[in-house]
Structures are given as C-alpha cells and as structure tokens.
Amino acid sequence: MNVRYFAAARAAAGVDEERFELPPGSTVGALLAAVLGVERPVPPAGTPPLDRILARSSFLLNEIAVRDRTVVLSDDDVIDVLPPFAGG
Template sequence: MTSPTTNSTTGVSTVNVRYFAAARAAAGVSEEPAPGGIGLDELVDVLGIRHGERLATVLKVASFLVNGVVRHDRRQPLPPDATVDVLPPFAGG
C-alpha cells in the first residue's frame, strides 16, 4: 500500500514542512510538501531555491523539529510522512 505522502507514480516520498513566524513570512505559506528521504541540510537547500534568498537567510538560523523532536544530525534522512517544523529564533521578553 502506498503512503498518502508518497507519489504513486514515482515512488518518491515527501514530508510536510510547517513554517512559523519569520519563516512563514519569508516562505509565503504556512506549510507545504517537500522531498522526503533527504537530510535537513539538503532540505534547507531545496527550500531556499524554491522560495529565494529571504527564506534561505531565515533557514540558516532556524531550528528544526522532526515529528516534534529536535533533529541534531542534519544529514540523517528524513522519514517518509514526517512533519518538519521550521522555527526561527524568537524575539521577545
């Protein structure tokens, strides 16, 4: 059975990327699908190319949660169906 986030034609898995705060403003969307099976470093490159320099700049300083857990190994492939939260640094008091 094919997962709902796997393209049945190509078999390529995807993840759901959710943007918060400045990342949302820079991306222009609150969430979107992105390629799965790649590491966070590669995902950052894909998203920067997709949305331009403004988002690429935010992604350089953002933290990432994968399925609600901080991901330290940015080369480890993202699991199919994962939710990746992009959390830029927050200001405030």
C-alpha cells in the same frame, strides 16, 4: 515530507506549510536545499530572505529538536522551521 513555517519563516516562505517529495534516503540538509530551491515572492518589508532565516533557525523533526542535518528523513516526516524568537 511536510515543512511547516513559523513566524518570520512563514512570512519569508509565503506559505504556512508545503509538501516536498524527495528520493528515499534524503536528509534534513537535502530538504532544506529543496526549500531554498523554490521560487518565492519577495518577503514583506523588514522580513529577511528565507535563506538567512533558515541559517539561524531551529528545526523540529516530528516535534523533536534536530540539529544534525545529515539525519535521514521518511516520506511522512514533518519538519517545523522555528526562527529565533524575541520577547518573553
């Protein structure tokens, strides 16, 4: 599974995207737990830690909004992490 980070999520993760290999039948929730299990550098000043950002983020699964963290993923799925945006 590929995870792509945007805005503050990118800053907190320290990468634009990363790949995770999880067992068949893994869910969105399991993928997010794997994301949080990665040791990361301290985010830049003013950027919340990744766990706080994920708690408030929206997610796209293959470009379609997904809210249910029990959705089962396939190996070639892409999850986009979209933190809350400000502005207009």
